[in-house]
Amino acid sequence: MGDSFSKLLSVNIDFEQSHMFFPKIIMWLLFLLFLLIVVLYGRKFLEDLKAGRRSIRFFEENFDKIRLFGTIGVVILYFVLMDYVGVLFPNTGLGFLLVSIPFMMSLSFLYVHDLNKKKTIIIFLNSIIAPTAAWYILGNLFNITLP
Amino acid sequence: MKQAWKVLGVFLAVTALVWANNASAADKSPIKGNIRIVIGSKSTGGDTYQNSSIVAQALAEKLGTNVKVDAVGASAAFKALEKVSSGNTLMIFHDQSYLGYLYGRKGYEDIFTEYTVGPTVAINPGNAYLAPKSSPYNSIADVIAGCGKGEKVRVAIQPGGVSEIGFSALKNAIKLTHPGKEGNLVAVNTGSQADKNQLLFDGQADVINGSVQANEQYSRLPAEDQKAMKFLWLTARQETITQANEQGMGETTRAMLLEFVSPNQSVTQDGKKDFTFDKEFFFLYNKDMSQEAVDYLDKALTEIFAEGKIQETQKKSFFIPNFKPSTEAQAYLMSKKDQYRVIIDAIK
């Protein structure tokens, strides 16, 4: 009995296959936990849903479509252009600098409410000064690699 | 509002001008602008970084441009090198670059066909094999004989490259001297030097791969200390160690180090000649980098090494200067690779 028990607990890991050993355990664990959640909470969730105590609305009510998707769009554009422009000026960090300025400007204008002249000027200054300072101090003084 | 746009416009124009100005200053050279050297190691505390920054500093002075070393690691370095053919991105790595391919590891391709192999710059002569001070094995010959007698010897290595090649050679030597017994030499696959040392302390390995730099102090601990180790074998060539500074490393002098290399410690490669392995650092270029750029860097490095200053810096950090211009380096490394291929194939 003791013998078969220790056999049950013994493992032999083939090095060439060892990269899947732990991930498999984790995936089983994830699957079991998911089942457990469904079993324990699933029914109550459905009942709540029927009774209208819970909704499956993903976004908040009246969510700000422009600002949310605008942010994602601007960020994607920012990353793509940064890489692209960076290749034109190798190892100078100019890709970062030249793309960060318009990026910061567009995001600020996207977020700001009740735009007035003072805010506009501040946004412009902020969008120029912040990336330039970051580029100069980090990229040039500290020699950090920038796109 | 309009004013603000003007400010922005002026600013961008000025930046562009400044850049254009900088670029035109270095007009004559085939490589324009700043140079980035990516290395095959992620560590800024390791030998690849240390060696590369010595070379980068010398190059920056010689070429009058910014040269920066980035420790991005092997696969990211190869990718970065593939992307830029202008010579603004170069790579420095060591024998791992082709050994990884010979051992069939992911992320490694044949550097001789995928890239241009550039000049070699230095050797790290420290690759070593060690045992606990209390071990019955006092030399690498004892290990070979022990395996021949049927004793199981566990060696802690990092698989798939520089750390494994000495192990492979040892296995090959056992196969040649005691055919059929090579299975007694067992690899314990692990990672960093810390992990290898730990396996020795735990008694989970009998011999570990290490280095003169990292393990020299352990070899001077009193025998009763659990951490005490002794060198069994340095894979470097005798002529390499002979070039080191006389005081060696720490308290271990060059004369003492010479005890651990061939022919004093013999691991046969083919029954006639001893196996040796020097970890050599060399440049790798993008396949499409122009011949002018290759020559330009060759010339700069030739001048740097002719001046003789870099050699002193290298030796101070326990590197052996080893400059070979591109074409010579290519032929040399190619034949080195072919020798190791034979060994790796023999024990497959």
Add this chain to the structure above:
Amino acid sequence: MEFLSLLSPELFLFVVAGVIVGIVFGAIPGMTATMAVAVCLPLTYSLDMVNGLGLLLGLYVGGISGGLVPAILLNIPGTPSSITTTFDGYPMTQNGEGEKALKTGITSSLFGGLLSVFILFFFAPVLADFAIKFSYIEKFLIILFALSVIASLSKKSMLVGIFSGVLGIWFSLIGTYDISVGGNGETRLMFDFMEYHLESGFALLPVLIGLFGLGTILEEAEKGVKDEVQSVNGAALSAATAKAGKFSFSVFKGQYVNLFRSGMIGTFVGMLPGVGGSAASVLSYTQQKNFSKDPSKLGTGAPEGVIASESANNGLTGGALVPLLSLGIPGDSTTAVLIGAFTLQGLQVGPLFIGEHLDIWHSMVVALLSANIAMFLIMFFAIKYIARVITVPKYLLYPIIIMMCVVGAYAINYGIMFDVWTLLLFGVLGFVGSKLGIEIAPFIIGFILGKSAEVYFVKSLESFGSFTIFFTKSPIAVFLWVLILVSIWFSIYSSKKGSQA
């Protein structure tokens, strides 16, 4: 006392300069202490050994401490080890106690830092001999112990919390089973076409700032970024910090045990190579939660949470230097960079280093001590101005945060564009995930610890070939199991108590 001759006023200047730059690096979301040390490493070529080390140690202490600023004020951990600081620090800011939280954090940092220097100085060689008793098995158990915190961190349901944590582990495993940790270099958990980009997996820093930084900004964007400055219970924060939540040292009343225990945990975890710095503050935070008189308060803005987290992550500094100086092995990622400062000067660290270089050793201890004190003085009196960060309108602050996160993500692995995309990916994942009920805190802890858990687990089994070894290896292993069981029992117990109340 020969080393006194090495102690020039210059050394102190370098230390203070290091501390200031370090604090700035730590305080910028996306920049870390490791980065600060790495970028300044080349500067030390031209300095002599002692001054160079003074600068780097100043950077190390400053960087680790500076991380609490964005953690408390913006809910973005400035360095990975300040994750647990956000749990209570940010709620305190929301309650108008930002300044109090910052000062509590800084004082705890000072204590943890000094404690660890003390331990380093008097016990380094002894502790190094103790640390090597921790093989793969004990290290795995330490990580398991840290992971057990996941259960008690869950805000809503323990089960969902554990699910989130395991999901975090799963994400950390994507990529190569790295050769440099002893793996076989094969990729997993991806399709072939993803291999080119995903080979190295997701780096911790971009994941972290993606989830906490970009994720939060996306949530705000969904709501329309309505308040231009952060508000506290309706009132503008600038007014709130001025009056509510004044700091006084009485915060620490009844917290001495916590301070000391957390500092000790930090120092000890720092000592174990490979376990990772972030585990220190996670562990001490759990312990505080387990031992606290009122565990339900933790996570809602309790100073004791900030104390536990900050005392531990500064305790780490001295701890991580123990194996570096007495075994030649770095205890965490920052000391791994620090080792370069020694080799570049032609010095090897190893078991004989302290004995053979007493002068350097003594001046390092002096540098560490003065770095901790300088950090405290500088931060304590600069806090008033630092706290104003949150009065910057969001339409200016958010673009700056994203830009700095990009710099950090790109720079962490010395210039890899994929890390920047990771930032966006996890920003969106964090946004979507929290809508679906995934809990971010357990997720990130799983992500941080997942990889080392794998290596130590698989390597233990490779060496011993049986699961029983985890229970029978050593008395240390048995002791760790007791701790793990107690920790799990506590979290079940307190969650039951919480649901009854």
